[in-house]
Amino acid sequence: MGAALGGIPIILVISLLLSPGGGSSGEDGPPFYELIVRNGFFTPLAALGALQVFLLPLAAALLSGDAVAGEAATGTLRYLLVRPVGRLRLILSKYAAAVVLITLLILWVTIVGLVAGGAAYGWGPMPTLSGSTLSPGTALLRIGGAACYIATGMSALAAVGVFASTLSDSAPGASVATVGLAIVSQILESLSALAPIHTFLISERWLAFVDLFRDPIVWGEMAEGLVAHALYAAVFVALAGVVLARKDVMS
Amino acid sequence: MNALATHGLTKSYGDQTVVAGLDLAVPKGTLYGFLGPNGAGKTTTIRMLLGLVKPSAGRAELLGQEVNVGTSAAGVLGKVGALIEEPGLWPYLSGRSNLLCMARSGGKDERLDRIDEMLDLVGLSGAATKRVKAYSQGMRQRLGIALALLGRPEVLVLDEPTNGLDPPGMREIRGLLRRLADDGVTVFVSSHLLFEVEAMCDRVGVLAGGRLIAEGTPAELRAPGESLRIEVDDGAAASVVLERFRGLEVVSANHGSLRVTLADGLDPAEINRMLVSAGVAVRALVPERRSLEEVFMALIEGSDQ
Numbered sequence: 168m169g170a171a172l173g174g175i176p177i178i179l180v181i182s183l184l185l186s187p188g189g190g191s192s193g194e195d196g197p198p199f200y201e202l203i204v205r206n207g208f209f210t211p212l213a214a215l216g217a218l219q220v221f222l223l224p225l226a227a228a229l230l231s232g233d234a235v236a237g238e239a240a241t242g243t244l245r246y247l248l249v250r251p252v253g254r255l256r257l258i259l260s261k262y263a264a265a266v267v268l269i270t271l272l273i274l275w276v277t278i279v280g281l282v283a284g285g286a287a288y289g290w291g292p293m294p295t296l297s298g299s300t301l302s303p304g305t306a307l308l309r310i311g312g313a314a315c316y317i318a319t320g321m322s323a324l325a326a327v328g329v330f331a332s333t334l335s336d337s338a339p340g341a342s343v344a345t346v347g348l349a350i351v352s353q354i355l356e357s358l359s360a361l362a363p364i365h366t367f368l369i370s371e372r373w374l375a376f377v378d379l380f381r382d383p384i385v386w387g388e389m390a391e392g393l394v395a396h397a398l399y400a401a402v403f404v405a406l407a408g409v410v411l412a413r414k415d416v417m418s
Numbered sequence: 419m420n421a422l423a424t425h426g427l428t429k430s431y432g433d434q435t436v437v438a439g440l441d442l443a444v445p446k447g448t449l450y451g452f453l454g455p456n457g458a459g460k461t462t463t464i465r466m467l468l469g470l471v472k473p474s475a476g477r478a479e480l481l482g483q484e485v486n487v488g489t490s491a492a493g494v495l496g497k498v499g500a501l502i503e504e505p506g507l508w509p510y511l512s513g514r515s516n517l518l519c520m521a522r523s524g525g526k527d528e529r530l531d532r533i534d535e536m537l538d539l540v541g542l543s544g545a546a547t548k549r550v551k552a553y554s555q556g557m558r559q560r561l562g563i564a565l566a567l568l569g570r571p572e573v574l575v576l577d578e579p580t581n582g583l584d585p586p587g588m589r590e591i592r593g594l595l596r597r598l599a600d601d602g603v604t605v606f607v608s609s610h611l612l613f614e615v616e617a618m619c620d621r622v623g624v625l626a627g628g629r630l631i632a633e634g635t636p637a638e639l640r641a642p643g644e645s646l647r648i649e650v651d652d653g654a655a656a657s658v659v660l661e662r663f664r665g666l667e668v669v670s671a672n673h674g675s676l677r678v679t680l681a682d683g684l685d686p687a688e689i690n691r692m693l694v695s696a697g698v699a700v701r702a703l704v705p706e707r708r709s710l711e712e713v714f715m716a717l718i719e720g721s722d723q
Contacts, residue, residue, distance in 0.1 A: 241506060241507070241508055241509065242504060242505070242506035242507070243506035243507070243508060243520075244506070245465075245468075245470055245502055245506060246500070246502075246506040246520065246565065247520075247523055247524075248468075248469070248470060249468050249469070249470070249495055249498065249500050249502075250495070250496070250520065250523055250524035250569075251469075251495035251496060251524055252523050252524045412487075413472070413487070414487075415465075415470070415471040415472055415487070416465070416470040416471065417465075417470075417471070
């Protein structure tokens with residue numbers, strides 16, 4: 168998985184190197200794609216934006232869907248509980264593990280992007296969307312911030328995954344349901360007729376990290392995003408804890 | 419204090435009652451055999467004793483403390499080692515890694531040499547670094563037992579512990595369990611293998627239809643109706659003589675071979691004298707103890723009615 172995700176920024180850079188006069192990605196392409204030729208710093212952002220649609224949610228779903236259902240499938244859940252490992256403690260540690268792993272994956276993509284983009288197009292002062300420029304140091308800081316923000320979005324999804332995992336003895340089943348939710352959310356997001364419910368969709372603020380690259384930084388949507396992601400995480404982890412606490416473990 | 423106890427323990431799924439008001443008491447330090455046909459509710463009872471399944475009514479107690487689903491019956495579960503239906507192993511890890519991972523969960527670490535000691539005890543030292551995916555069923559079973567013993571438990575709850583083992587292996591495990599019980603560990607074994615239970619258990623409980631239908635030492639369970647096999651020359655004459663005894667029942671009569679069950683207090687020597695003085699030649703008088711299997715089958719059939 169690390170190889171697949173890490174490959175994306177490299178592919179983006181290569182595609183640009185191969186198209187003289189810069190590339191264009193059209194409406195469905197990764198954000199910031201055309202800007203990479205002006206500054207390599209845009210590479211990780213473009214890569215993360217592209218992965219955000221499916222592959223990152225998939226990774227989050229796979230890591231979290233395995234939480235309880237995976238142990239049920241191997242037959243180890245009952246032994247862990249009899250150790251004893253408290254049921255809530257089990258949920259929390261599995262969730263923490265999923266969050267740490269997805270964050271590491273995101274950082275990995277970021278680093279590969281920085282290296283590949285920088286090697287091809289340099290690490291000079293970074294232009295913002297508002298027209299000004301950022302020093303390389305500030306740019307790196309904001310890119311790190313973007314990576315962290317994306318991690319919060321994925322952690323919200325991971326909480327849903329852990330919850331799904333308590334409802335099933337099939338880890339793949341829980342993962343599919345979770346990634347399904349992410350996809351449906353994005354579809355609904357794109358339907359303007361459903362605007363009233365957009366604020367409740369889990370994916371609504373996943374791409375708000377672009378606001379870090381405006382001058383001055385626009386905090387509004389990102390702040391909302393952090394709150395929304397935290398709420399999703401709290402609610403679904405709590406639900407997972409409640410379900411597992413009352414469940415008859417027959418696996 | 420009993421090591422394991424249940425009071426009116428009941429579990430129903432919809433209108434199907436799997437465990438019906440079970441009252442079980444397993445004294446500390448006994449090797450207790452839990453018998454019953456398939457579907458009798460043995461595994462469900464075990465799961466309720468370990469806090470995995472919530473009772474519909476009644477309660478389960480472990481070392482005097484009530485067991486509840488969702489609260490880890492904190493101090494108490496840590497003193498229990500279990501093997502439930504099948505070992506639970508991570509197939510992509512080695513045997514040793516499996517023990518290590520389990521050992522580290524729950525915040526109670528085991529020293530590495532304890533892990534090696536357990537592997538040695540169950541005869542898996544050689545295969546400890548191989549992935550569990552490659553293990554035979556016997557090896558998986560042994561690892562499961564090692565896992566149950568890892569935390570130096572005071573109570574062992576084992577569901578079919580010799581499952582998948584060859585006869586020497588089964589003997590080894592039986593010997594191990596017997597030694598543990600002699601050292602004061604309470605060993606609660608659920609098994610289908612009646613000869614095995616007969617050979618090693620101090621006490622036996624028979625479960626059928628979710629209820630305990632018999633309980634006691636193997637000898638106590640076999641005792642009522644010790645039977646006697648009498649070989650005579652004249653079966654008919656012998657039957658006539660025997661009819662006069664109260665408390666004696668002729669179970670089968672086959673030409674010269676009679677099988678009779680005796681109530682307590684009837685002396686075979688007395689029967690011999692009566693037959694001989696009536697002119698019946700007695701060729702053989704053999705006390706036959708009923709095997710636990712016969713007792714078991716009779717009890718099961720009895721409870722079906």
